[in-house]
Amino acid sequence: MRAALHLLLFLVFPPLLMGVINRVKAAFAGRRGPPVLQLYFDLWKLLRKGAVYSTTTTWIFRAGPVVSLAATLVAGLLMPLGGGLPAPFAFPGDVILFAYLLATARFATVLAALDTGSSFEGMGASREVTFSALAEPALFLSIAALALARQSISWTSILSGQMAAWHLFGPAMAMLIGALVLVALAENSRIPFDDPTTHLELTMVHEVMILDHSGPDLAMILYGASLKLFLLGAIVVRLAFPFEASVPGHVALFVAGLLVYAVVMGVIESTFARLRMDRIPQILIAASVFAALAVAVILVRVNA
C-alpha cells in the first residue's frame, strides 16, 4: 500500500512544484502569474497536439525524450519520499544507479539536441555536458558524505529511519544541504546556472536543447524535468526536515517540505540573475568543495 502511495505521489505531484515556483516568481514581480496547475494544462494540451520533426533528424531525435523520461521514472523508483514512504526498490548501491540514470537521461537529451544540427542546440548541449561533468563530483561527494554518516549505501536506509544525523554532524549536514541545493539548481537548470524562461539563444543551456521538440515529445521532456526537480528536492527536503512521525505524518511533512522547497527555489530565482558562463564552473567547483568539507568533518567525527 505504501508503495502505491509512493508511486501516486511521485507521478502526480511534481508538475505542481513548477507551478508553485512560477507563482512565487510572479508574486515577486508584482503580477498574478500563471495558475499553479498551469503545467498540468500544458502537458494535457501538448499530448493531444501533432508533432513537427526536422528533416535533418533521425530516430535518435525521437528516442531522446523517450529515453530521458524512462530513465527519470526508473530513478524515481529508487528514491524514498520523506521518512514514511520507502522506495519500491532498495539495494546497496542504488545511490549509484540513481545518479547514472540521471546521466542517461542527460545523455539522451544531448544526443537529441545534436541531432537537429542547429548550432544553438549544439552550444546548449556542450554547455550542459560541461556543467554536468562538474556537478557530478559534487553530487557523488555528497553521496559519500551521507554514506559515511549513515554507514549505508542505499537511499532508503540513508534517508528514512531515525535521522539522528543532525545533532551528530550538524555543520556537515548544513554544508551538505548547501551543496545539494547548488547541484539541484544546476541539474534542473534554474536561474543562477541557466534561465528556464529565456529564449535568447546565447544564454540558454537546457532550454535550447529542447527547442526543436514539439507535441508529445515536448510534453515528455517537461514532465521529465519536473520529475527530476521533484527527486532532487526529495533528498534536500528529507535532510532539511529530519523529524520523526507516523506514516501519514511523514507524508504530510514531506509534502509541506516540498512546497517550502519550491518557494525557496522561486525566491532564489527571483533574487538572483543568471551568472556569466565562465562563473558557473567556479560555483560548481565550490559546491564540490562544500561537499568535500562535509565529508572531511564527518570523517573526523566517525573516526574520533
Added chain:
Amino acid sequence: MNVSLDLALVLVLVLCVASVGTSRIGAAIRYFSFQAAAVAMVPLLIETRSGEISVHAWVLFAMTIVLKVVGVPYLLNRSVREAAVRTEVEPLIGFGLSLAIGGALVALSFALARQLPLLQKPPSDLLIPVAFSLLMIGLLLIVSRSKAVTQVVGYLIMENGIFLFGLLLLETFPWLIEMGVLLDLFVAVFVMGIVIFQINREFDHIDSHQLDSLKD
C-alpha cells in the same frame, strides 16, 4: 729473521720503483733484468723446513735466470733496435707524478698486506708487501706509459710480483704451476714482441699512443 732474503726483497722493491722513474727504455729494460735476477735469488734464500734448498727451488732459479734475466731483455732490446725508436719515453703522466703515485701504491700495498694475516709465519714479513707493490707498480707502468715496450716491461714486473706470491707456497705446490707461469710469461712476451715488430712495420713507430682509431 732471514736478513739476506729481506735484502733481496728490498733490492727488488728499489729496482721496481727505479724503473718507474726512468725515462729511457734501455734503462727500464736493464732495471727489469736486475730485478728479475734478484727475484730469482729469493727462492734460494727461503729456508725450507727441511733446511736445504729443494731441487724445485733450483729449477725455478735456473728458469727465471734463463728466461727473465737473459731471454726477454734480449728480445725487447732487439725490438727497440729494429724499430729504431727514440729511446726516451714520454709517459702520459709526468715522471714526478708517476713516482709519487708509485710511492702511494707501495704504501697501499703495505696497508693491504697488513689485512692478510698468515696462519704460519711467512719466510719474511716483507714478502707479501713487496709482491703487492710489484703488482701495483707493474699495472701503473702499463697504464702510464705510451711506448709498447715499456708496457711490456710493466707487465713483466707485474708477473714478478705474482711469482713472489707463488713462492709463499714453495713447498706444498706442485711445480707444474710454476712451470706454467714461466712458460706463459715467455709465450706472452714472445707474441707481444711479434706484435710490436708488426706495429712498427705498420705504423713505423711503436707508440701505442696512436692506437686509438677504434671508437664508437
Added chain:
Amino acid sequence: MGAGVGLVALSTGHPAVAALGFAGALLHVTNHALFKSLLFLAAGAVGKASGTLQIDRLGGLARRMPRTALCFTVGAAAISGLPPLNGFVSEFLVYLALLGAIVSLPVVPQSAAVLAFAVLACVGGLASACFAKATGAIFLGARRSPEEAVPQEVPAEMQLSMGVLAAACLGIGLAGSTLIAGLDPVVRQFSAVSLRETAALGGLTLVGALSAALVGAAFAAWLSVRWLLRRRTVKTGPTWVCGYPAVQPSMQTTASSFAQPLILVFKNILLPVRHQSGSSAAFPAALAVEEHCPDPIERFLLGPGVTGGAVAFSVARQAQPKRVQSYVLAIFITLVGLLWWRLG
C-alpha cells in the same frame, strides 16, 4: 582503480571490499573489450563508407547508415557507463568497492577512497561528454562533407559483427546476478570472501532488473508517443533555428566547438596550443584560428625525458676511452677499489 581498491582492502583485512574491487576490475576488462572493439568496428565502417576519419568532415551519417549509428551509440553509451549497458555494471561494482572502502576502511585509505570516488564520478561525466560529442559530430546533424561523397550503409556482415557486440553489451547489462556465477570462482583466488556474501549479489540482481525496467519503460513511452501521434498530423520542416533562414551545414557545432567549454574549464591542465594567422585589422582579409590540445603528458614528460636520455647516452659514448692504457686503468681502479672496499 578497482584492482587498487581490492589490493588496499586486502592489506587492511576487508576481504568483502577486496572481492568487490577485483570483481569490478575483472568484469570491466571484459566489458571494455566488448564496447571498445564495437566502437573501433563502427569507426572502421564510417571510414569505409565516407572515405575519411576526420570528424569535422563527417556528420549526418545516421540518415544513410542507421544501423552503424545505432551500434556506435550503444557503444558510446556503454563506454560512458550508462545504466542499461554493460559499462555500468562493472563501474557499479567498482563504485560498490569504493563505497565499501569509504564506509569501512581505516581513515587514510578512506579519504583516498573518497577522492577516488569523486574523481571516478567526474571521469564518468567527462567520458559521456566526449562520446556524446563523437556520436553527435559523426552521425547526427547535417552532412558537412561535399555532395559527391555520399556515404552508403556498410555491407551486411560488418553490421552483423557490430550488432552482435552491441547485443552482448546490452546482454551483460541486463544479466545482473548471473554474472556472479562467472566472476565468483575467479575472485575467490584473490579474497577469501565469495561475491555472494558481499553487497554485489543484491545489487547486481536489482541493477539487471531495473535496467530491464528502463528498456521496457522506454519502449512503452515510444509506443505511447506513436499511439498519440497516429491521428495527429506529423509534419517535417527545416530545423527551427530561432527563425534564421539560411542554415548551412558548416554552421553546425563541430567536435572542437562542442569541446571548447570543457577545454576552457581544464585550460591550465590541457594547455591547448593555439595558432592564429591573418592580420588583426578591423576587417581582416583572411583570418585563420586553429587550436588543438596535444597530450600534455607526452609533450612535457615523455618527450624531453627520452630526448634528454638519448643526448646523455651519446655524450657518454663519445667520452669513451679509446686507448689501451685507459682499458687497463679501468681494471686497475676496479682492483684497488674493490680490494680497499672489501678488505680495508
Added chain:
Amino acid sequence: MLATLLLLPIIAAAVSLPLGSDRARVLLFRLVALAHLALVGGIWWRPPLPLFGGYLALDAPGLLVLSLGSVLFAGVAVYLGGYLDRAEQRPLRIFVASLLLLEGAISLVTACQHLGLFWVAIEISTLSSAPLLYFHHSGRALEATWKYLIVSSVGIALALLGTVFLAVAATDGSGETTLWIRDLMAGRALSKPWLHASFVLLLIGYGTKMGLAPMHAWKPDVYGEAPPPVAALLAGALTSCAFLAVMRITGICARAGEAPFASSLLVLLGLVSMGVAAVLIVGQTDYRRLLAYSSVEQMGILVFGLGFGIAGGQGAFLHVLNNALNKGIMFLTAGNVLQLCGTSAMASTTGLLRRAPVTGVLLLVGLFAGVGLPPFGLFISEFTILRAALAGGASAWPAVLYLFFLAVIFLGMCAAVLPLAQGEARAGELPLREPLSTTIPPAIFAMAALVLGVYVPPPLARMIDAAARQLGVAG
C-alpha cells in the same frame, strides 16, 4: 672417451699445420668439429670416467659449457666454408691451427678439476684466440689484437694471483694446501681475509676474460674487428668458460659460508655491466659493436644471476646456454650482413628483409631472442633470474635496476636493428645471393633457441639443477 675428446683437437691442430691446401685444412676442421660434437653427444649419453688422476673430470657445469662450446664450434665449422670463399683469400695455416687449438683449450677448461690447471687452460685459450683476431692483417685488426692481448694478459695475471691467494687461504695448520675443486667445495676451513682477496682478484681476472664492465672496454674493439665466425666463438664459448670460472669460485665462497660477500660483489658488477651496456647501446651505429655491448649486458645478467644462490644459478646456467645460441645467431648473421653489404655500419645498410630475406629474418630472430622476448629461451632464463632476485635479495632495488636496464637495452637494440631489417631497400640494389652454408648454422641455432624457450629437455634440466646446486651452501 674424455681423453679422445681432449686430444682430438690438439692433434688435429698439429696435423693441420703441414697440410697442403687450405681447402683440406677447412675440411679437417669441419670433420674434427663434428667428431667433437658426436663425442660430446656420447658423453651426454654415458658420463665419462675421470682422467689423469682426477685432474680432468666432467662435472655438471663443465659438461654444460662443453656442450654449448662444441655446438658453437660445429656451427662455425659448417659456416666457415661459405664465409672463407667470399672473404679475401688469406693463408689459412695459422688460422685453422689456432681454431683447433682454441677448441682443445676450451674442452680442457671445461674438464679441469684443479684450479691451477684451470688457469693454465684459460691462458692457452687466450693465446690461441689472439692469432684468430689478426686474420685480416689490417691496421684496425692489429690494434684490436694488441688491446685484446694486453688487457687479457693483465686479467689472466690477476686471475693467477687470485688462484695463489686461494691456495694460501686454503693452507691449514700443517701448511698443507690444495686447489682441488673437490676439496675446496667440501667445506674446507678457509681463512676469511685471504678468501675475500682471492675472490676479488679472481672475479676481476676472469671478469676481464668475460668482458664484465668496467673491464669490458676491449670487447667492442675485438668483436668489431674479428671475423664474425671468430667473434661468435669468442662471445659464445670463451666467455662461457670465463663464466664457468666465476661460477666455480662463487660455489667455493658459498660453501665456505661467504655467500653474502660474494653475491654483493656479483650483483654490483652485474648491474654495472648492464648499466654500461645500456648507456652505450642506445644510438650505436655499428652492428658488431652493438652485439659486443649486448654480450657485455648478457655477461652482466649471468653474474647478476649468480649473486642469488641456487635459484639464480639455475637461471644463470640456462642463460649461458641461451646466450651462446643467441650470440651464434647474431654474429653469424652479422657475417652474412657484412659480406652482403660490405660494411657493418648500420646507417648504410637497410631493407635487408627485401634484399636478403633469409638474413633479414635471422636478423630479426636474433634481435628478438637477444632482447629476451617470450618465445625464446633468453626470456625464460631472465625471468628465472628476476624471480630469484625478488625472492632472495634483501631489498628489491637490484631487481628494479635489472628491469630498468633490460628495458633501456630493449629500446636501444630495437631502434638500431629494426631499421636494418625493415627499411626500404635503396633503389637499384638487386636482391643478394645467400649461399646455403652460411645461412643453415644460424638457422639451426635459431631453432634451438626457440626450442629452449618452449621446452627444456629433462636431461638438460637435471644437469642444470645439478650444476646450480654447487652454488648452494649445503651438500
